[in-house]
Amino acid sequence: MSTQTAELGSLEQQQTVQEAQQRNQLRNQINYYIADNGTLVGTATDIAHILLNELSGFVNKLSAAQDIDDVKASVTSLKATIGDIEGKVATGELTFPYQSKGLDTVKQEIIDRANGVNDLL
Structure with a gap:
């Protein structure tokens, strides 16, 4: 290993630093072009x-449902409010960041963050 490489750390350390820099650059672009943290x-x-x-x-309507018609009626408001999202995703009109990142990656991030916060508590 050259002296210059030794000064910069291992290849794994260099890669970790580079990934962190790329992540920070992306976050800065999101903050500047899309929306600030607030x-x-x-x-x-x-x-x-x-x-x-x-x-x-x-949940309240469903728990009071007596028959299949009541069950169907229980979703009316929910469908009116967010029912169009699925269609927009299917047509590509709407894409979510988790789709680009990959569901497995996002779920692992959620698990890691939840466990990390819980460990601190």
Whole structure:
């Protein structure tokens, strides 16, 4: 190994640093061109509130359902609110970052982050 390479660390360390730099560059582009962190948090919060409200209504209606017609009626509001999303994804009009990152990658990130936070708690 050359002296210059030894000073920079192992190839794995160099790759880790390069990946972190690329991730930070991408995050900066998102922040500059798409939305700042506050806007992203606001959008995520809006989504969570919509889903919480709609899911609550769905669960309450579904739990009171007496027959299949009641079951079908329980999804009316939920379908009206978010039912078009699936079609937009199917046509390519809407794409989510998790689709580009890969579902397995995103799920592992979720697991790692949840476990990390839980370990600190």
